[in-house]
Amino acid sequence: MAWNEPGNNGGQDKDPWGNNNRGGRDQGPPDLDEVFGKLSRKLSGLFGGKGPSFGGSGAAGLGAIAVVGLVIWGVSGFYTIGEAERGVVLRFGEYERIVQPGLNWKPNFIDEVRTVNVEAIRSLRGSGQMLTKDENMVNVEMDVQYRVANPEKYLFSVTNADDSLRQATDSALRAVIGDAEMDEILTTGRQQIRERTQVEINRIIDRYDMGLLVVDVNFDAARPPEQVKDAFDDAIAAREDEERFIREAEAYRNDILPKATGRAERLKKEALGYKEKIVNEAEGDVAQFDKLLPEYEAAPEVTRNRLYLETMEQVYGNTSKVLIDSQEGGGNLLYLPLDKLMSQSSQPRSTEDTTASDYGIELESTQTVAPSNSNSRQSTSRQGRY
Template identity: 80%
Template sequence: MAWNEPGSNGGQDKEPWGKRGGRNQGPPDLDEVFSKLTHKLSGLFGGKMPSIGGGNIAGIGVIVVVGMIIWGVSGFYTIGEAERGVVLRFGKYSHIVPPGLNWKPNFIDTVTTVNVEAIRSLRGSGDMLTKDENVVRIEMDVQYRVADPQKYLYSVTNADDSLRQATDSALRAVVGDAVMDEILTTGRQQIRERTQVEINRITDRYNMGLLVVDVNFDTARPPEQVKDAFDDAIAAREDEERFTREAEAYRNDVLPKAKGRSERLKKEALGYHEKTVNGAQGDVAQFDKLLPEYLAAPKVTRARLYLETMENVFSRTSKVLIDSQEGGNNLLYLPLDKLMNQTPQTPQKRYSGEISAPDYGLTLENTTVAPGTSTPRQSTSRPGRY
């Protein structure tokens, strides 16, 4: 009767392997256990095989097949999208496994996954000596990622700790080659770039399998004893830069205007030059045409030129020429130029018993008339030529 059949007392007084329990009972018989397991497996497949030495050949084959299936199924594994698998075969590096579903022979290959896309951060700080023998406190942050998983795992003992030491060495080398003013003010960007290049050079030389993505300077400050003096120096440098920018803005405002005026004067001078040259050339051409006429009739040509010149001159003057005859006759004339430029007169006063002639700007010379004689109605003087 089996230990789990009814009436067996629930198997409390027997071992699962068919033997009664007891404190002093020894380990189960391996041959019996193997025989029972083979019998059950043979029953599942519906046949019995001859036994050899207490075992069953079919049962052994089944066990081997089941074990191989379990071994094969347990070898499947998955690599993430951002990961790479480093395979060791019998403890020696074999190859890199890409992302996805993969299989490895258990007890032969060992796979270690490494994230190659995650950005890792490493912080560093310390007091460092500059080129001009000043001490500066620097705090920085290094961002990096794994570039080669095999080198990252097996080229150095601890790649992250090695990177920390390489960062400290590179930063001290770069800071020791710069003056303090550059570190605190204008040279921070150059120092950051040089530090990144130096760290990558060290990691490549030691085959760490790491790639430095960026280096950020959090703070760079002098010691507390001289901090106030350096703050004043930085403020003065900022004022200098501000004044320089203001001067450049003023220059950018004034120079275009000056250049515009200069170009305008140049164009005006060029226009005046062309006008003068063209006028002179026109006069020359006119005289060239006039010369044959003058040679043909000098007097007529001279008189015509004189009359044209006088007409041109008198048309632009306000002078009046009077050709008076001998005998001192008086002449009454109208100053037309003054009448044209005269402002409107104010209204005349009301009649007050005397008649006053309005002043039209006329000039009347005094004429002496003998008693008993009448004033001549018309002057014998001849008006001048205009």
């Protein structure tokens, strides 16, 4: 039976506080001095009998408990901040300071520390079906990479900085897409759209002071709706072919133009050289004529003969065949092939007798036509065979 049930002798002898209750006399809770005395004896036992003895004093017991609690409280206040983290200290719920990486201490129940990773690159994807400037629908996907730049603003400037950035990305992307045409989004304007979206996101972040820094914005994909996808694919293929043809034409132009320019420059230089040559020769002929004119005026016949002889010398000096006019006799013309004579002169003959036929000399007779006037001189026509 329980101690408090009737008929239990043990219940008559003891009460819940461990006091004897003989004779029906009720004794109340134990004295506080006795409780602290027992606690002091237990603490002394824990320290091997060498610990402090409170000797039954209530104030001394409270002091010991306070000292032990203070030691535990002080030790529990040490904490460590990681290398990539920053600690935001709150004192009674209000921002106090930023704690750098390393071992730190805080007073428990007074300060609270929230750690924020400021070096990790976070990723946020934004996508949706959006309306373009030319009233077409396009499916756009974009990836935003960012990190925390200011832990205090990241935690307290807005309710949820990550969610706020998601909404800012969607708003900026819709604003940029709504100001661009469909062809620009799908083909040539992707880089410009990416840059404009990043600028717009940074503007929203600065306005709301989110404490974030956008590292990069990637424009992943832009597709037309499935209903018109085939037509847009054909249009894109045609544009790609156009760009390819343009590049090939530019390459051909870059190959042909330098060659044509070089040939033109060469022809110009050759023409200038020919011009200078002709002009110099003409000036030389004029100077020679100026020198020859006084001589011709002094002795015309002698000058003409000298000029004739010099001209014949130049003409026959460039040919290997010579014609000899006998002037007297039966009107025969001698033909001397000097090239054959020179080649045969290098080979010795067995006999010293040579004839005109041995040297390839050909004699051709011509008829003499008598003039009607017997007093005039006979004219003879002579012709050489080449």
